[in-house]
Amino acid sequence: xxxxxIAAAVVTLLAGCGATKHRVVTVGAYGNYPxxxxxxxxxxxxxxxxxxxxxxxxxxxxxHSGASAAYPxxxxxxxxxxxxxxxxARGCAPKFIGGALRSRLTxxxxxxxxxxxxxxxxxxxxxxLA
Numbered sequence: 819x820x821x822x823x824i825a826a827a828v829v830t831l832l833a834g835c836g837a838t839k840h841r842v843v844t845v846g847a848y849g850n851y852p853x854x855x856x857x858x859x860x861x862x863x864x865x866x867x868x869x870x871x872x873x874x875x876x877x878x879x880x881x882h883s884g885a886s887a888a889y890p891x892x893x894x895x896x897x898x899x900x901x902x903x904x905x906x907a908r909g910c911a912p913k914f915i916g917g918a919l920r921s922r923l924t925x926x927x928x929x930x931x932x933x934x935x936x937x938x939x940x941x942x943x944x945x946x947l948a
Contacts, residue, residue: 843907851896860908868905869914869946873922875901876931880923883934902939916946 847853879894905915919928928947932940 841907841909843903848896848899849892854900854903857907860910864908865905865910865914866918868901868908868910869916869918870922872898872901872905872915873918876919877923877927879934880927880930883930898939902942905942912942912946914946915943916948919943919947 841859842855842857844853844855875894875898879898882894919931923931932943932947935943
């Protein structure tokens with residue numbers, strides 16, 4: 819675990835050097851899933867891809883949540899966290915998530931997904947859907 823934090827610190831320091839517009843986001847550990855450091859730069863194509871991935875994986879989280887789920891949704895929650903970290907690392911506008919969610923999820927599914935998200939994610943998703 820110490821290596822992860824040292825590596826994250828080094829990446830953060832290096833990311834501050836130069837004229838690149840890359841951002842660094844660290845996804846905290848979750849259960850058996852270790853912490854990860856993600857870097858990215860915003861382009862409309864990448865932001866659109868990230869928004870679509872978030873919507874796709876949000877559907878998977880919903881499909882594996884609730885009483886009728888065959889197994890826990892932890893894997894899909896972890897994947898969704900990574901999608902969100904990519905989105906945040908690129909500095910994408912919330913509209914990319916909102917548009918993808920509106921095109922792939924029903925209003926009821928969107929409400930259920932937002933209700934299941936941590937506050938930081940939910941705030942960005944709500945902004946994108948507004």
